[in-house]
Amino acid sequence: MIGGCLNNRYKIEDRIGAGGMALVYEATDKLLNRRVAVKVLRPQFATDEEFIERFKREAQAVANFTHPNIVNIFDIGEDDGTHYIVMENVQGETLKHRIQKQGKLDSLSALKITKQICNALVTAHRKQIIHCDIKPGNILLASEDVVKLTDFGIARAVTSSSTLKQTDTVIGSAAYFSPEQARGDKLDNRTDIYSLGIVLYEMVTGEVPFRGESPVSVALKHIKEEPEPPTKFDNTIPAQIENIVLKAVSKKPQERYDNVKKMLVDVKAALKELEELEKDNIDKSAAETDKEQEETIVMSKNDYPTKQLSNVTDEDYREENYIQSNKASSFCQKNRSLVIWSLVVVLIAGSLVFGYHQVISYFEVPVVEVPNLVEKDLETAKQSLQNKGLQLEIYNRSYNNDIPEEHIISQYPEAGKKVKQNRDISVAVSKGAKLIKVPGVMGKQLREAKVLIEEEDLEVGEVEYVFNDEIKKGLIVSQTPSSNKEVKVDTEVDLIISKGKEAKPVKVPNLVGLTEENAKKRLRDFDLIIGEVKYKKSLSYFEGEVMDQEPKSGAEVVPSFPINLVVSEGIRNPYGSEVHEFNIRVNINPGEEDQRVKIIVRDDNGRRIIYNQVHHPGDLVKQQIVSVGSTVVQVYVNDRLVREQRL
Incomplete structure (x- = not known):
C-alpha cells in the first residue's frame, strides 16, 4: 500500500495507525497539494457487506456537517476493491495515549477536553446523529489544545429504530457502554452523554469505573452496579467535577442530563470556577512580600534633648530626689489599681507587637520556582526539591509504557510555577510498563477476538488467511503472541x-x-456450476447444443467454479436452403511423420475451415459436417488437395 496511489490522486506515504477494521495512512492529495489521512478498510473485509456498510456510514455520518472539534471528512471512494475514506490529517495523540502516559489528567485539562467534546456532540446531535462509541481512543488531541472527535463508524441516526442489535453488541468498547447499549435497547442522545461521563471519570481518576474478565461481564456491571465516586480515588477532585460525572453516568437515561447542552453549561461553570481559583493561587504565589521590616536605629546623644543640671548642688539634687520619691510612692499607693492595669496593657501591647512580627515573618517565606521533575527518578526529584526548599508528595502511582518504574510521570504545580518554600509538590509515579496477559482467541471468530484483545488494551495486528483442513472457515488458527504471555499495553x-x-x-x-x-x-x-449462458446462431451446431465454453476443456479450476457456455439458437440459414449433415473420413497414408489435415467447407454461409490439425501416418480422421444449400467440401494434406466432395 505504501508508495501506491488511490484513484491516481491520493499517494500513500506512511502508516500512522491501525484498528481491527481499518488501517490509517498519511498521504498527499495530489490534486489539492495537501496532507491528508486515508483510512483504508482491511482487505479481509473488502467483500463483507456489513463492514463495508459500517465503513461508508462513518463518512456519510460526518459529511453533512463540519465542526472544529470533529475530524473533517474530505472524500470517500473505492479503487480496485480497496475502500477508503479521506479525512483531515490531525497531528497529535489520542486521549487514550495521554492518559496512559500521565496516569490521569489534572482537573482543568479534563474539563477543557470535556467542553470541546460536548461542543462536537451538540453539532452531531443537532444533525440527529448519535456517535455510539465515545471513548479516549476516538478523541484526538491536536496542537494548541484543540480536541477532535473521530470514528463515527458505528454512528446511527436518531430514529424509532435506533437500537443496537444483539449481533452487534460486540462492536465498540464495553468499558464505555451505556446500560441501554449493553441491553440492546433503543438509543438516544443520552447514550453519548453516559459514555462521555465515563471518559471524564477516567481522565480525573486514571481508571474506568468497571472492569471484568470479558466484555459481557463489563456490560453487566454497567447495567447493575453503581460506579465508585471519583473522590474515592483522589479526594482532591473538585466536587463540581464529581457531580457532573455522577449525573452523566446515571443508570436511567431520564436521570442524566436531558441533552449535551445542559451538560456543557455545568462543564463551563466548573471550568470557570477552577480557572479563577487557579489564577488567585498563582497571583498569591507570585506576589513578592515587600512589607517594611523594623530595623535597629543608631542615633547620636545630641539627637535627644536633655535638662541642664550644671548649676544644681548635691544638696539640691538629694532634696529634689527625695521629694520626687515621696511623691511617686504616694501616687502608687493612691493609684495602685491604675498602675496594675497599666502594666497589663503594656504586656498585651507587647505581645501583639511580637505576634505581628511573627505573622509578618511567616508571610515573608521566600518564593521559588518549581523545578521540572518529569521523567526523573524519585531520589533525584526529592533532591531537586530539597535544593529549592520544597517537599515531594506522591499522590498517585500508575502504569506507564514510556516512563520507567519509580520515575515521575507528572507533577503539580508544573515546572516553572512560582511557589513558597516548604510547599508540597504532588507527583504521579510510574509503576513501569503494565504487563497484560494476552487473551486466548484461538478457535474464535475475528469479531469476538477483536473485542477480547482490545478490552485488554491490546491491538489486533496483521491478519492472515490460510487453508486448514481441521479448523472451520472463519475461525482463528493461531495467534502471536500466544495466550497468557505477558506483554505491554498496545502490543499488537x-x-x-x-x-x-x-x-x-x-x-x-x-x-x-x-x-x-x-x-x-x-x-x-x-x-462445477453453470456460469453465464449466451445464445447465438451457429454454422455447425443445431439448436440447443453447446457450441463453445469458457474455460476450455481440460483447464484446472476449483470446485464450484462457474463455467460459461455459448448455446446454439440453430443453424444459420440465410436463404432457407436445405441443411445437410454428414461425416467425412480421411486415412493418413505412409509418408512424412507430420501431416497437417485441413478440411474446408463452402456453402450458403460462405467459405470456412472446420478442421485443421497435424496427424501421423496410420491415423484416421473422422469429422461431422453440417452445411446449408449447395456445398463443396475439400480435404487438404500438407496443403495438397486430396479429396473434393459436392452436395
Missing part, C-alpha cells in the same frame, strides 16, 4: 484465520456438442 496481536479446507483442482470436462441440459448435469458431476 497477529492472527491467522482459517480459510477452510483447500479445494483440490478440478479438470473442466468437454461440453461442446452436448445439449444445454446434459451440459449442466455433467458439470454437477464434476462439482
Whole structure:
C-alpha cells in the first residue's frame, strides 16, 4: 500500500495507525497539494457487506456537517476493491495515549477536553446523529489544545429504530457502554452523554469505573452496579467535577442530563470556577512580600534633648530626689489599681507587637520556582526539591509504557510555577510498563477476538488467511503472541484465520456438442456450476447444443467454479436452403511423420475451415459436417488437395 496511489490522486506515504477494521495512512492529495489521512478498510473485509456498510456510514455520518472539534471528512471512494475514506490529517495523540502516559489528567485539562467534546456532540446531535462509541481512543488531541472527535463508524441516526442489535453488541468498547447499549435497547442522545461521563471519570481518576474478565461481564456491571465516586480515588477532585460525572453516568437515561447542552453549561461553570481559583493561587504565589521590616536605629546623644543640671548642688539634687520619691510612692499607693492595669496593657501591647512580627515573618517565606521533575527518578526529584526548599508528595502511582518504574510521570504545580518554600509538590509515579496477559482467541471468530484483545488494551495486528483442513472457515488458527504471555499495553496481536479446507483442482470436462441440459448435469458431476449462458446462431451446431465454453476443456479450476457456455439458437440459414449433415473420413497414408489435415467447407454461409490439425501416418480422421444449400467440401494434406466432395 505504501508508495501506491488511490484513484491516481491520493499517494500513500506512511502508516500512522491501525484498528481491527481499518488501517490509517498519511498521504498527499495530489490534486489539492495537501496532507491528508486515508483510512483504508482491511482487505479481509473488502467483500463483507456489513463492514463495508459500517465503513461508508462513518463518512456519510460526518459529511453533512463540519465542526472544529470533529475530524473533517474530505472524500470517500473505492479503487480496485480497496475502500477508503479521506479525512483531515490531525497531528497529535489520542486521549487514550495521554492518559496512559500521565496516569490521569489534572482537573482543568479534563474539563477543557470535556467542553470541546460536548461542543462536537451538540453539532452531531443537532444533525440527529448519535456517535455510539465515545471513548479516549476516538478523541484526538491536536496542537494548541484543540480536541477532535473521530470514528463515527458505528454512528446511527436518531430514529424509532435506533437500537443496537444483539449481533452487534460486540462492536465498540464495553468499558464505555451505556446500560441501554449493553441491553440492546433503543438509543438516544443520552447514550453519548453516559459514555462521555465515563471518559471524564477516567481522565480525573486514571481508571474506568468497571472492569471484568470479558466484555459481557463489563456490560453487566454497567447495567447493575453503581460506579465508585471519583473522590474515592483522589479526594482532591473538585466536587463540581464529581457531580457532573455522577449525573452523566446515571443508570436511567431520564436521570442524566436531558441533552449535551445542559451538560456543557455545568462543564463551563466548573471550568470557570477552577480557572479563577487557579489564577488567585498563582497571583498569591507570585506576589513578592515587600512589607517594611523594623530595623535597629543608631542615633547620636545630641539627637535627644536633655535638662541642664550644671548649676544644681548635691544638696539640691538629694532634696529634689527625695521629694520626687515621696511623691511617686504616694501616687502608687493612691493609684495602685491604675498602675496594675497599666502594666497589663503594656504586656498585651507587647505581645501583639511580637505576634505581628511573627505573622509578618511567616508571610515573608521566600518564593521559588518549581523545578521540572518529569521523567526523573524519585531520589533525584526529592533532591531537586530539597535544593529549592520544597517537599515531594506522591499522590498517585500508575502504569506507564514510556516512563520507567519509580520515575515521575507528572507533577503539580508544573515546572516553572512560582511557589513558597516548604510547599508540597504532588507527583504521579510510574509503576513501569503494565504487563497484560494476552487473551486466548484461538478457535474464535475475528469479531469476538477483536473485542477480547482490545478490552485488554491490546491491538489486533496483521491478519492472515490460510487453508486448514481441521479448523472451520472463519475461525482463528493461531495467534502471536500466544495466550497468557505477558506483554505491554498496545502490543499488537497477529492472527491467522482459517480459510477452510483447500479445494483440490478440478479438470473442466468437454461440453461442446452436448445439449444445454446434459451440459449442466455433467458439470454437477464434476462439482462445477453453470456460469453465464449466451445464445447465438451457429454454422455447425443445431439448436440447443453447446457450441463453445469458457474455460476450455481440460483447464484446472476449483470446485464450484462457474463455467460459461455459448448455446446454439440453430443453424444459420440465410436463404432457407436445405441443411445437410454428414461425416467425412480421411486415412493418413505412409509418408512424412507430420501431416497437417485441413478440411474446408463452402456453402450458403460462405467459405470456412472446420478442421485443421497435424496427424501421423496410420491415423484416421473422422469429422461431422453440417452445411446449408449447395456445398463443396475439400480435404487438404500438407496443403495438397486430396479429396473434393459436392452436395
